Amino acid sequence: MSGEIKKIDSIKNMAVFQDFRWATSVRDGGNNIAEFKKINIFYGRNYSGKTTLSRIFRALETSLISDKYSSPEFQLSFDGGSTASQNSLTRHGQVVRVFNEDFVRDNLRFIVDDEQTINSFAILGEDNTKLEEEIEKHEAELGGEEDKSGLIGELLGADEKFKRAQKAHGDKSSELEKKLSDKANKAGTGIKHNKAFGDAIYNVTKIKKDISTITKDTYSPPTDEQVGKFHDLLREEPKTEISESSSFNLQYTAITLKAKELLEKRSRHLIQFRNC
Numbered sequence: 242m243s244g245e246i247k248k249i250d251s252i253k254n255m256a257v258f259q260d261f262r263w264a265t266s267v268r269d270g271g272n273n274i275a276e277f278k279k280i281n282i283f284y285g286r287n288y289s290g291k292t293t294l295s296r297i298f299r300a301l302e303t304s305l306i307s308d309k310y311s312s313p314e315f316q317l318s319f320d321g322g323s324t325a326s327q328n329s330l331t332r333h334g335q336v337v338r339v340f341n342e343d344f345v346r347d348n349l350r351f352i353v354d355d356e357q358t359i360n361s362f363a364i365l366g367e368d369n370t371k372l373e374e375e376i377e378k379h380e381a382e383l384g385g386e387e388d389k390s391g392l393i394g395e396l397l398g399a400d401e402k403f404k405r406a407q408k409a410h411g412d413k414s415s416e417l418e419k420k421l422s423d424k425a426n427k428a429g430t431g432i433k434h435n436k437a438f439g440d441a442i443y444n445v446t447k448i449k450k451d452i453s454t455i456t457k458d459t460y461s462p463p464t465d466e467q468v469g470k471f472h473d474l475l476r477e478e479p480k481t482e483i484s485e486s487s488s489f490n491l492q493y494t495a496i497t498l499k500a501k502e503l504l505e506k507r508s509r510h511l512i513q514f515r516n517c
Contacts, residue, residue: 244319244335247276249297253314256293292341299339304330307343347371421445 248267252258269275283291296307297315306313306327316326325333348371384391389398425448426433433443454460463471 244321244323245277245279246298247318247320248274249294250316250318250324251314252293252297253312255297255310255313255315257288257290258293295339295341296343298337299341299343300327300330301325301333301335301337302339306330418445421448424448 248263249261250263252261264274267275283294285291296309297317300306301317314327316324318324319333319335323333323335325335382391384393386393386397388394422445423431425431425443425445428434431443432448455462
């Protein structure tokens with residue numbers, strides 16, 4: 242977002258501007274409140290406030306007010322009605338560029354100080370000195386590989402620790418896989434070869450599944466009594482096969498006749514006894 246500055250509404254506590262009001266101080270030929278044009282030229286004697294005005298504009302660019310002023314206050318108006326003040330230097334959203342003596346001192350130090358050297362840079366512009374200082378600061382923070390200092394040193398140290406931990410993890414994982422494989426199907430001792438629990442296809446996948454089952458919070462281990470019963474079941478040997486019984490004829494008719502004969506015989510004896 243970029244807009245033209247229309248006017249400086251007010252300035253307080255900044256050098257010669259102790260309580261400046263644009264509306265009452267800046268008028269055009271018709272006594273109307275004047276506004277900035279496309280091109281504006283400021284001229285006046287020394288200490289008349291030209292540098293102070295440039296510092297107000299530069300504050301919009303750098304978001305900082307010169308420390309030469311105590312409790313400075315100002316407000317500017319832009320096209321479209323937006324404003325900026327000492328309290329909104331980071332929020333005004335305008336693009337401002339100012340070349341004044343503060344810019345020269347901050348960015349082109351060799352001009353005002355012969356002892357300063359000119360450092361090479363790739364980016365042309367007002368922020369070169371700041372960029373150089375930032376680069377030097379960050380390079381010091383980064384450190385180097387040779388002496389393993391700074392952030393690079395910390396990174397190299399962390400990378401070495403990671404590689405050692407990764408190798409240790411790999412070794413332990415291989416060791417665990419070997420133990421699981423032996424427990425599952427090593428000849429003579431593996432579960433696969435146990436006569437009581439033998440499973441012809443028992444392997445590492447199955448033992449991992451069993452481990453996953455027994456490590457769940459919902460798992461309830463069998464009691465000693467249940468374990469005993471399971472062992473008894475596993476130890477049971479198959480009995481000899483029971484042969485089929487031979488077929489036989491119950492002779493229902495003969496049995497019925499014989500029973501009838503016996504019952505009738507019993508009845509005759511009872512009748513004789515009662516007649517005596």
